[in-house]
Amino acid sequence: MSPGRLRTARAGPPAADLLRLLAGGPLPLPGGAAAPVTAVEERFPAARSTHRVHRLRLTLAGGRRLDAVFKRLRHQPGKDAGREVHVYRRLLADGALGAPRLYASLHDEAAGRYWLLLEDVGRRGLDRCRGRAAEAAVRWAARMHALHQGREERLRGLGCLGEHGPEFCGLLVRAARRRIAGAAPHGLLDRFDRLAAGLPRTVRALGRQPRTLVHGDLAGHNLLVQHGGSRVRPVDWEWAAIGPGAWDLGRLLAGTGPAAVRNRLLTAYREEFARHTPDAPEPGALRAALAHCAVLRGLWQLGCPSPLPRGVRLEPAALGRHLDALARMQRAAGGG
Numbered sequence: 001m002s003p004g005r006l007r008t009a010r011a012g013p014p015a016a017d018l019l020r021l022l023a024g025g026p027l028p029l030p031g032g033a034a035a036p037v038t039a040v041e042e043r044f045p046a047a048r049s050t051h052r053v054h055r056l057r058l059t060l061a062g063g064r065r066l067d068a069v070f071k072r073l074r075h076q077p078g079k080d081a082g083r084e085v086h087v088y089r090r091l092l093a094d095g096a097l098g099a100p101r102l103y104a105s106l107h108d109e110a111a112g113r114y115w116l117l118l119e120d121v122g123r124r125g126l127d128r129c130r131g132r133a134a135e136a137a138v139r140w141a142a143r144m145h146a147l148h149q150g151r152e153e154r155l156r157g158l159g160c161l162g163e164h165g166p167e168f169c170g171l172l173v174r175a176a177r178r179r180i181a182g183a184a185p186h187g188l189l190d191r192f193d194r195l196a197a198g199l200p201r202t203v204r205a206l207g208r209q210p211r212t213l214v215h216g217d218l219a220g221h222n223l224l225v226q227h228g229g230s231r232v233r234p235v236d237w238e239w240a241a242i243g244p245g246a247w248d249l250g251r252l253l254a255g256t257g258p259a260a261v262r263n264r265l266l267t268a269y270r271e272e273f274a275r276h277t278p279d280a281p282e283p284g285a286l287r288a289a290l291a292h293c294a295v296l297r298g299l300w301q302l303g304c305p306s307p308l309p310r311g312v313r314l315e316p317a318a319l320g321r322h323l324d325a326l327a328r329m330q331r332a333a334g335g336g
Helices: 015-022 083-090 093-098 132-148 152-157 166-181 186-196 199-207 246-253 259-274 283-303 316-332
Strands: 037-045 052-060 065-072 102-108 113-119 212-214 223-226 231-234 241-243
Touching: 083 093, 083 102, 083 113, 093 231, 132 212, 132 223, 132 231, 132 246, 132 259, 152 241, 166 186, 166 199, 166 283, 186 316, 199 283, 246 259, 246 283, 259 283, 283 316
Parallel strands: none
Antiparallel strands: 037 052, 052 065, 065 113, 102 113, 212 241, 223 231
């Protein structure tokens, strides 16, 4: 189909890019079939995303309709804008790990253009759910971590994953420092530098943890829930990396409520992990790793690209409170 024959129901912002992307041939469909796209309707933009994301309804030859998400990746400091395209192509093909199915993609490094056209798996995030969805998410993470633990060389061979270690920690420190320097007085920056001086201990402690595949950003809006909460569909894999599973688990446990709920989810994680490998983490080691990951996650919250995580603000008083919390996390991890 030539680009001129593809009809868009609304001339939305991605229309020109979609014309080029979808005119390349029939779209692969679940079950191995393929069909040309005859029309594209932009339904509404997705909420809360670092990138330009549009939710679309595609009309295929023969009249079938298919809901899809078109994600145009933008450049961010210190990150490879096209890495997520490779993650979907090399790691998540055919909806592996419960991720959305990849219909089409573009990775044009010369032009700096990177797109993903993905299965639309809904809009109901884990952060909008209660009950069994949290346990389903924890068990999903445990399966992924168990199945990839000890497979570092294979994961590195994919050529598209980050790695949690000194370089990653340095990236977090630089990003957080830039944000504080641009919004706060020098006194807060000096406090931050003193806290950052204690980070090598955290990096060494996490370096002794078993390595596995981590999603990297398991915020509630990145885990979409289906089937009444029994199935989770992870999206936004741009931070996928090789690292300690506690990085993902700590993000999942954040804000889950009373200690009894956290303990129940920790038990579910270890139970599910043990179903897939005999090397399930011991409770004490897991809690220690979670404490160290909490320190790095506090850094990530300070320096991550917009939109800021909930509860993180740039006013000096709010940044001071965040540094207070970071200092408490360091002490809890045994770092000061």
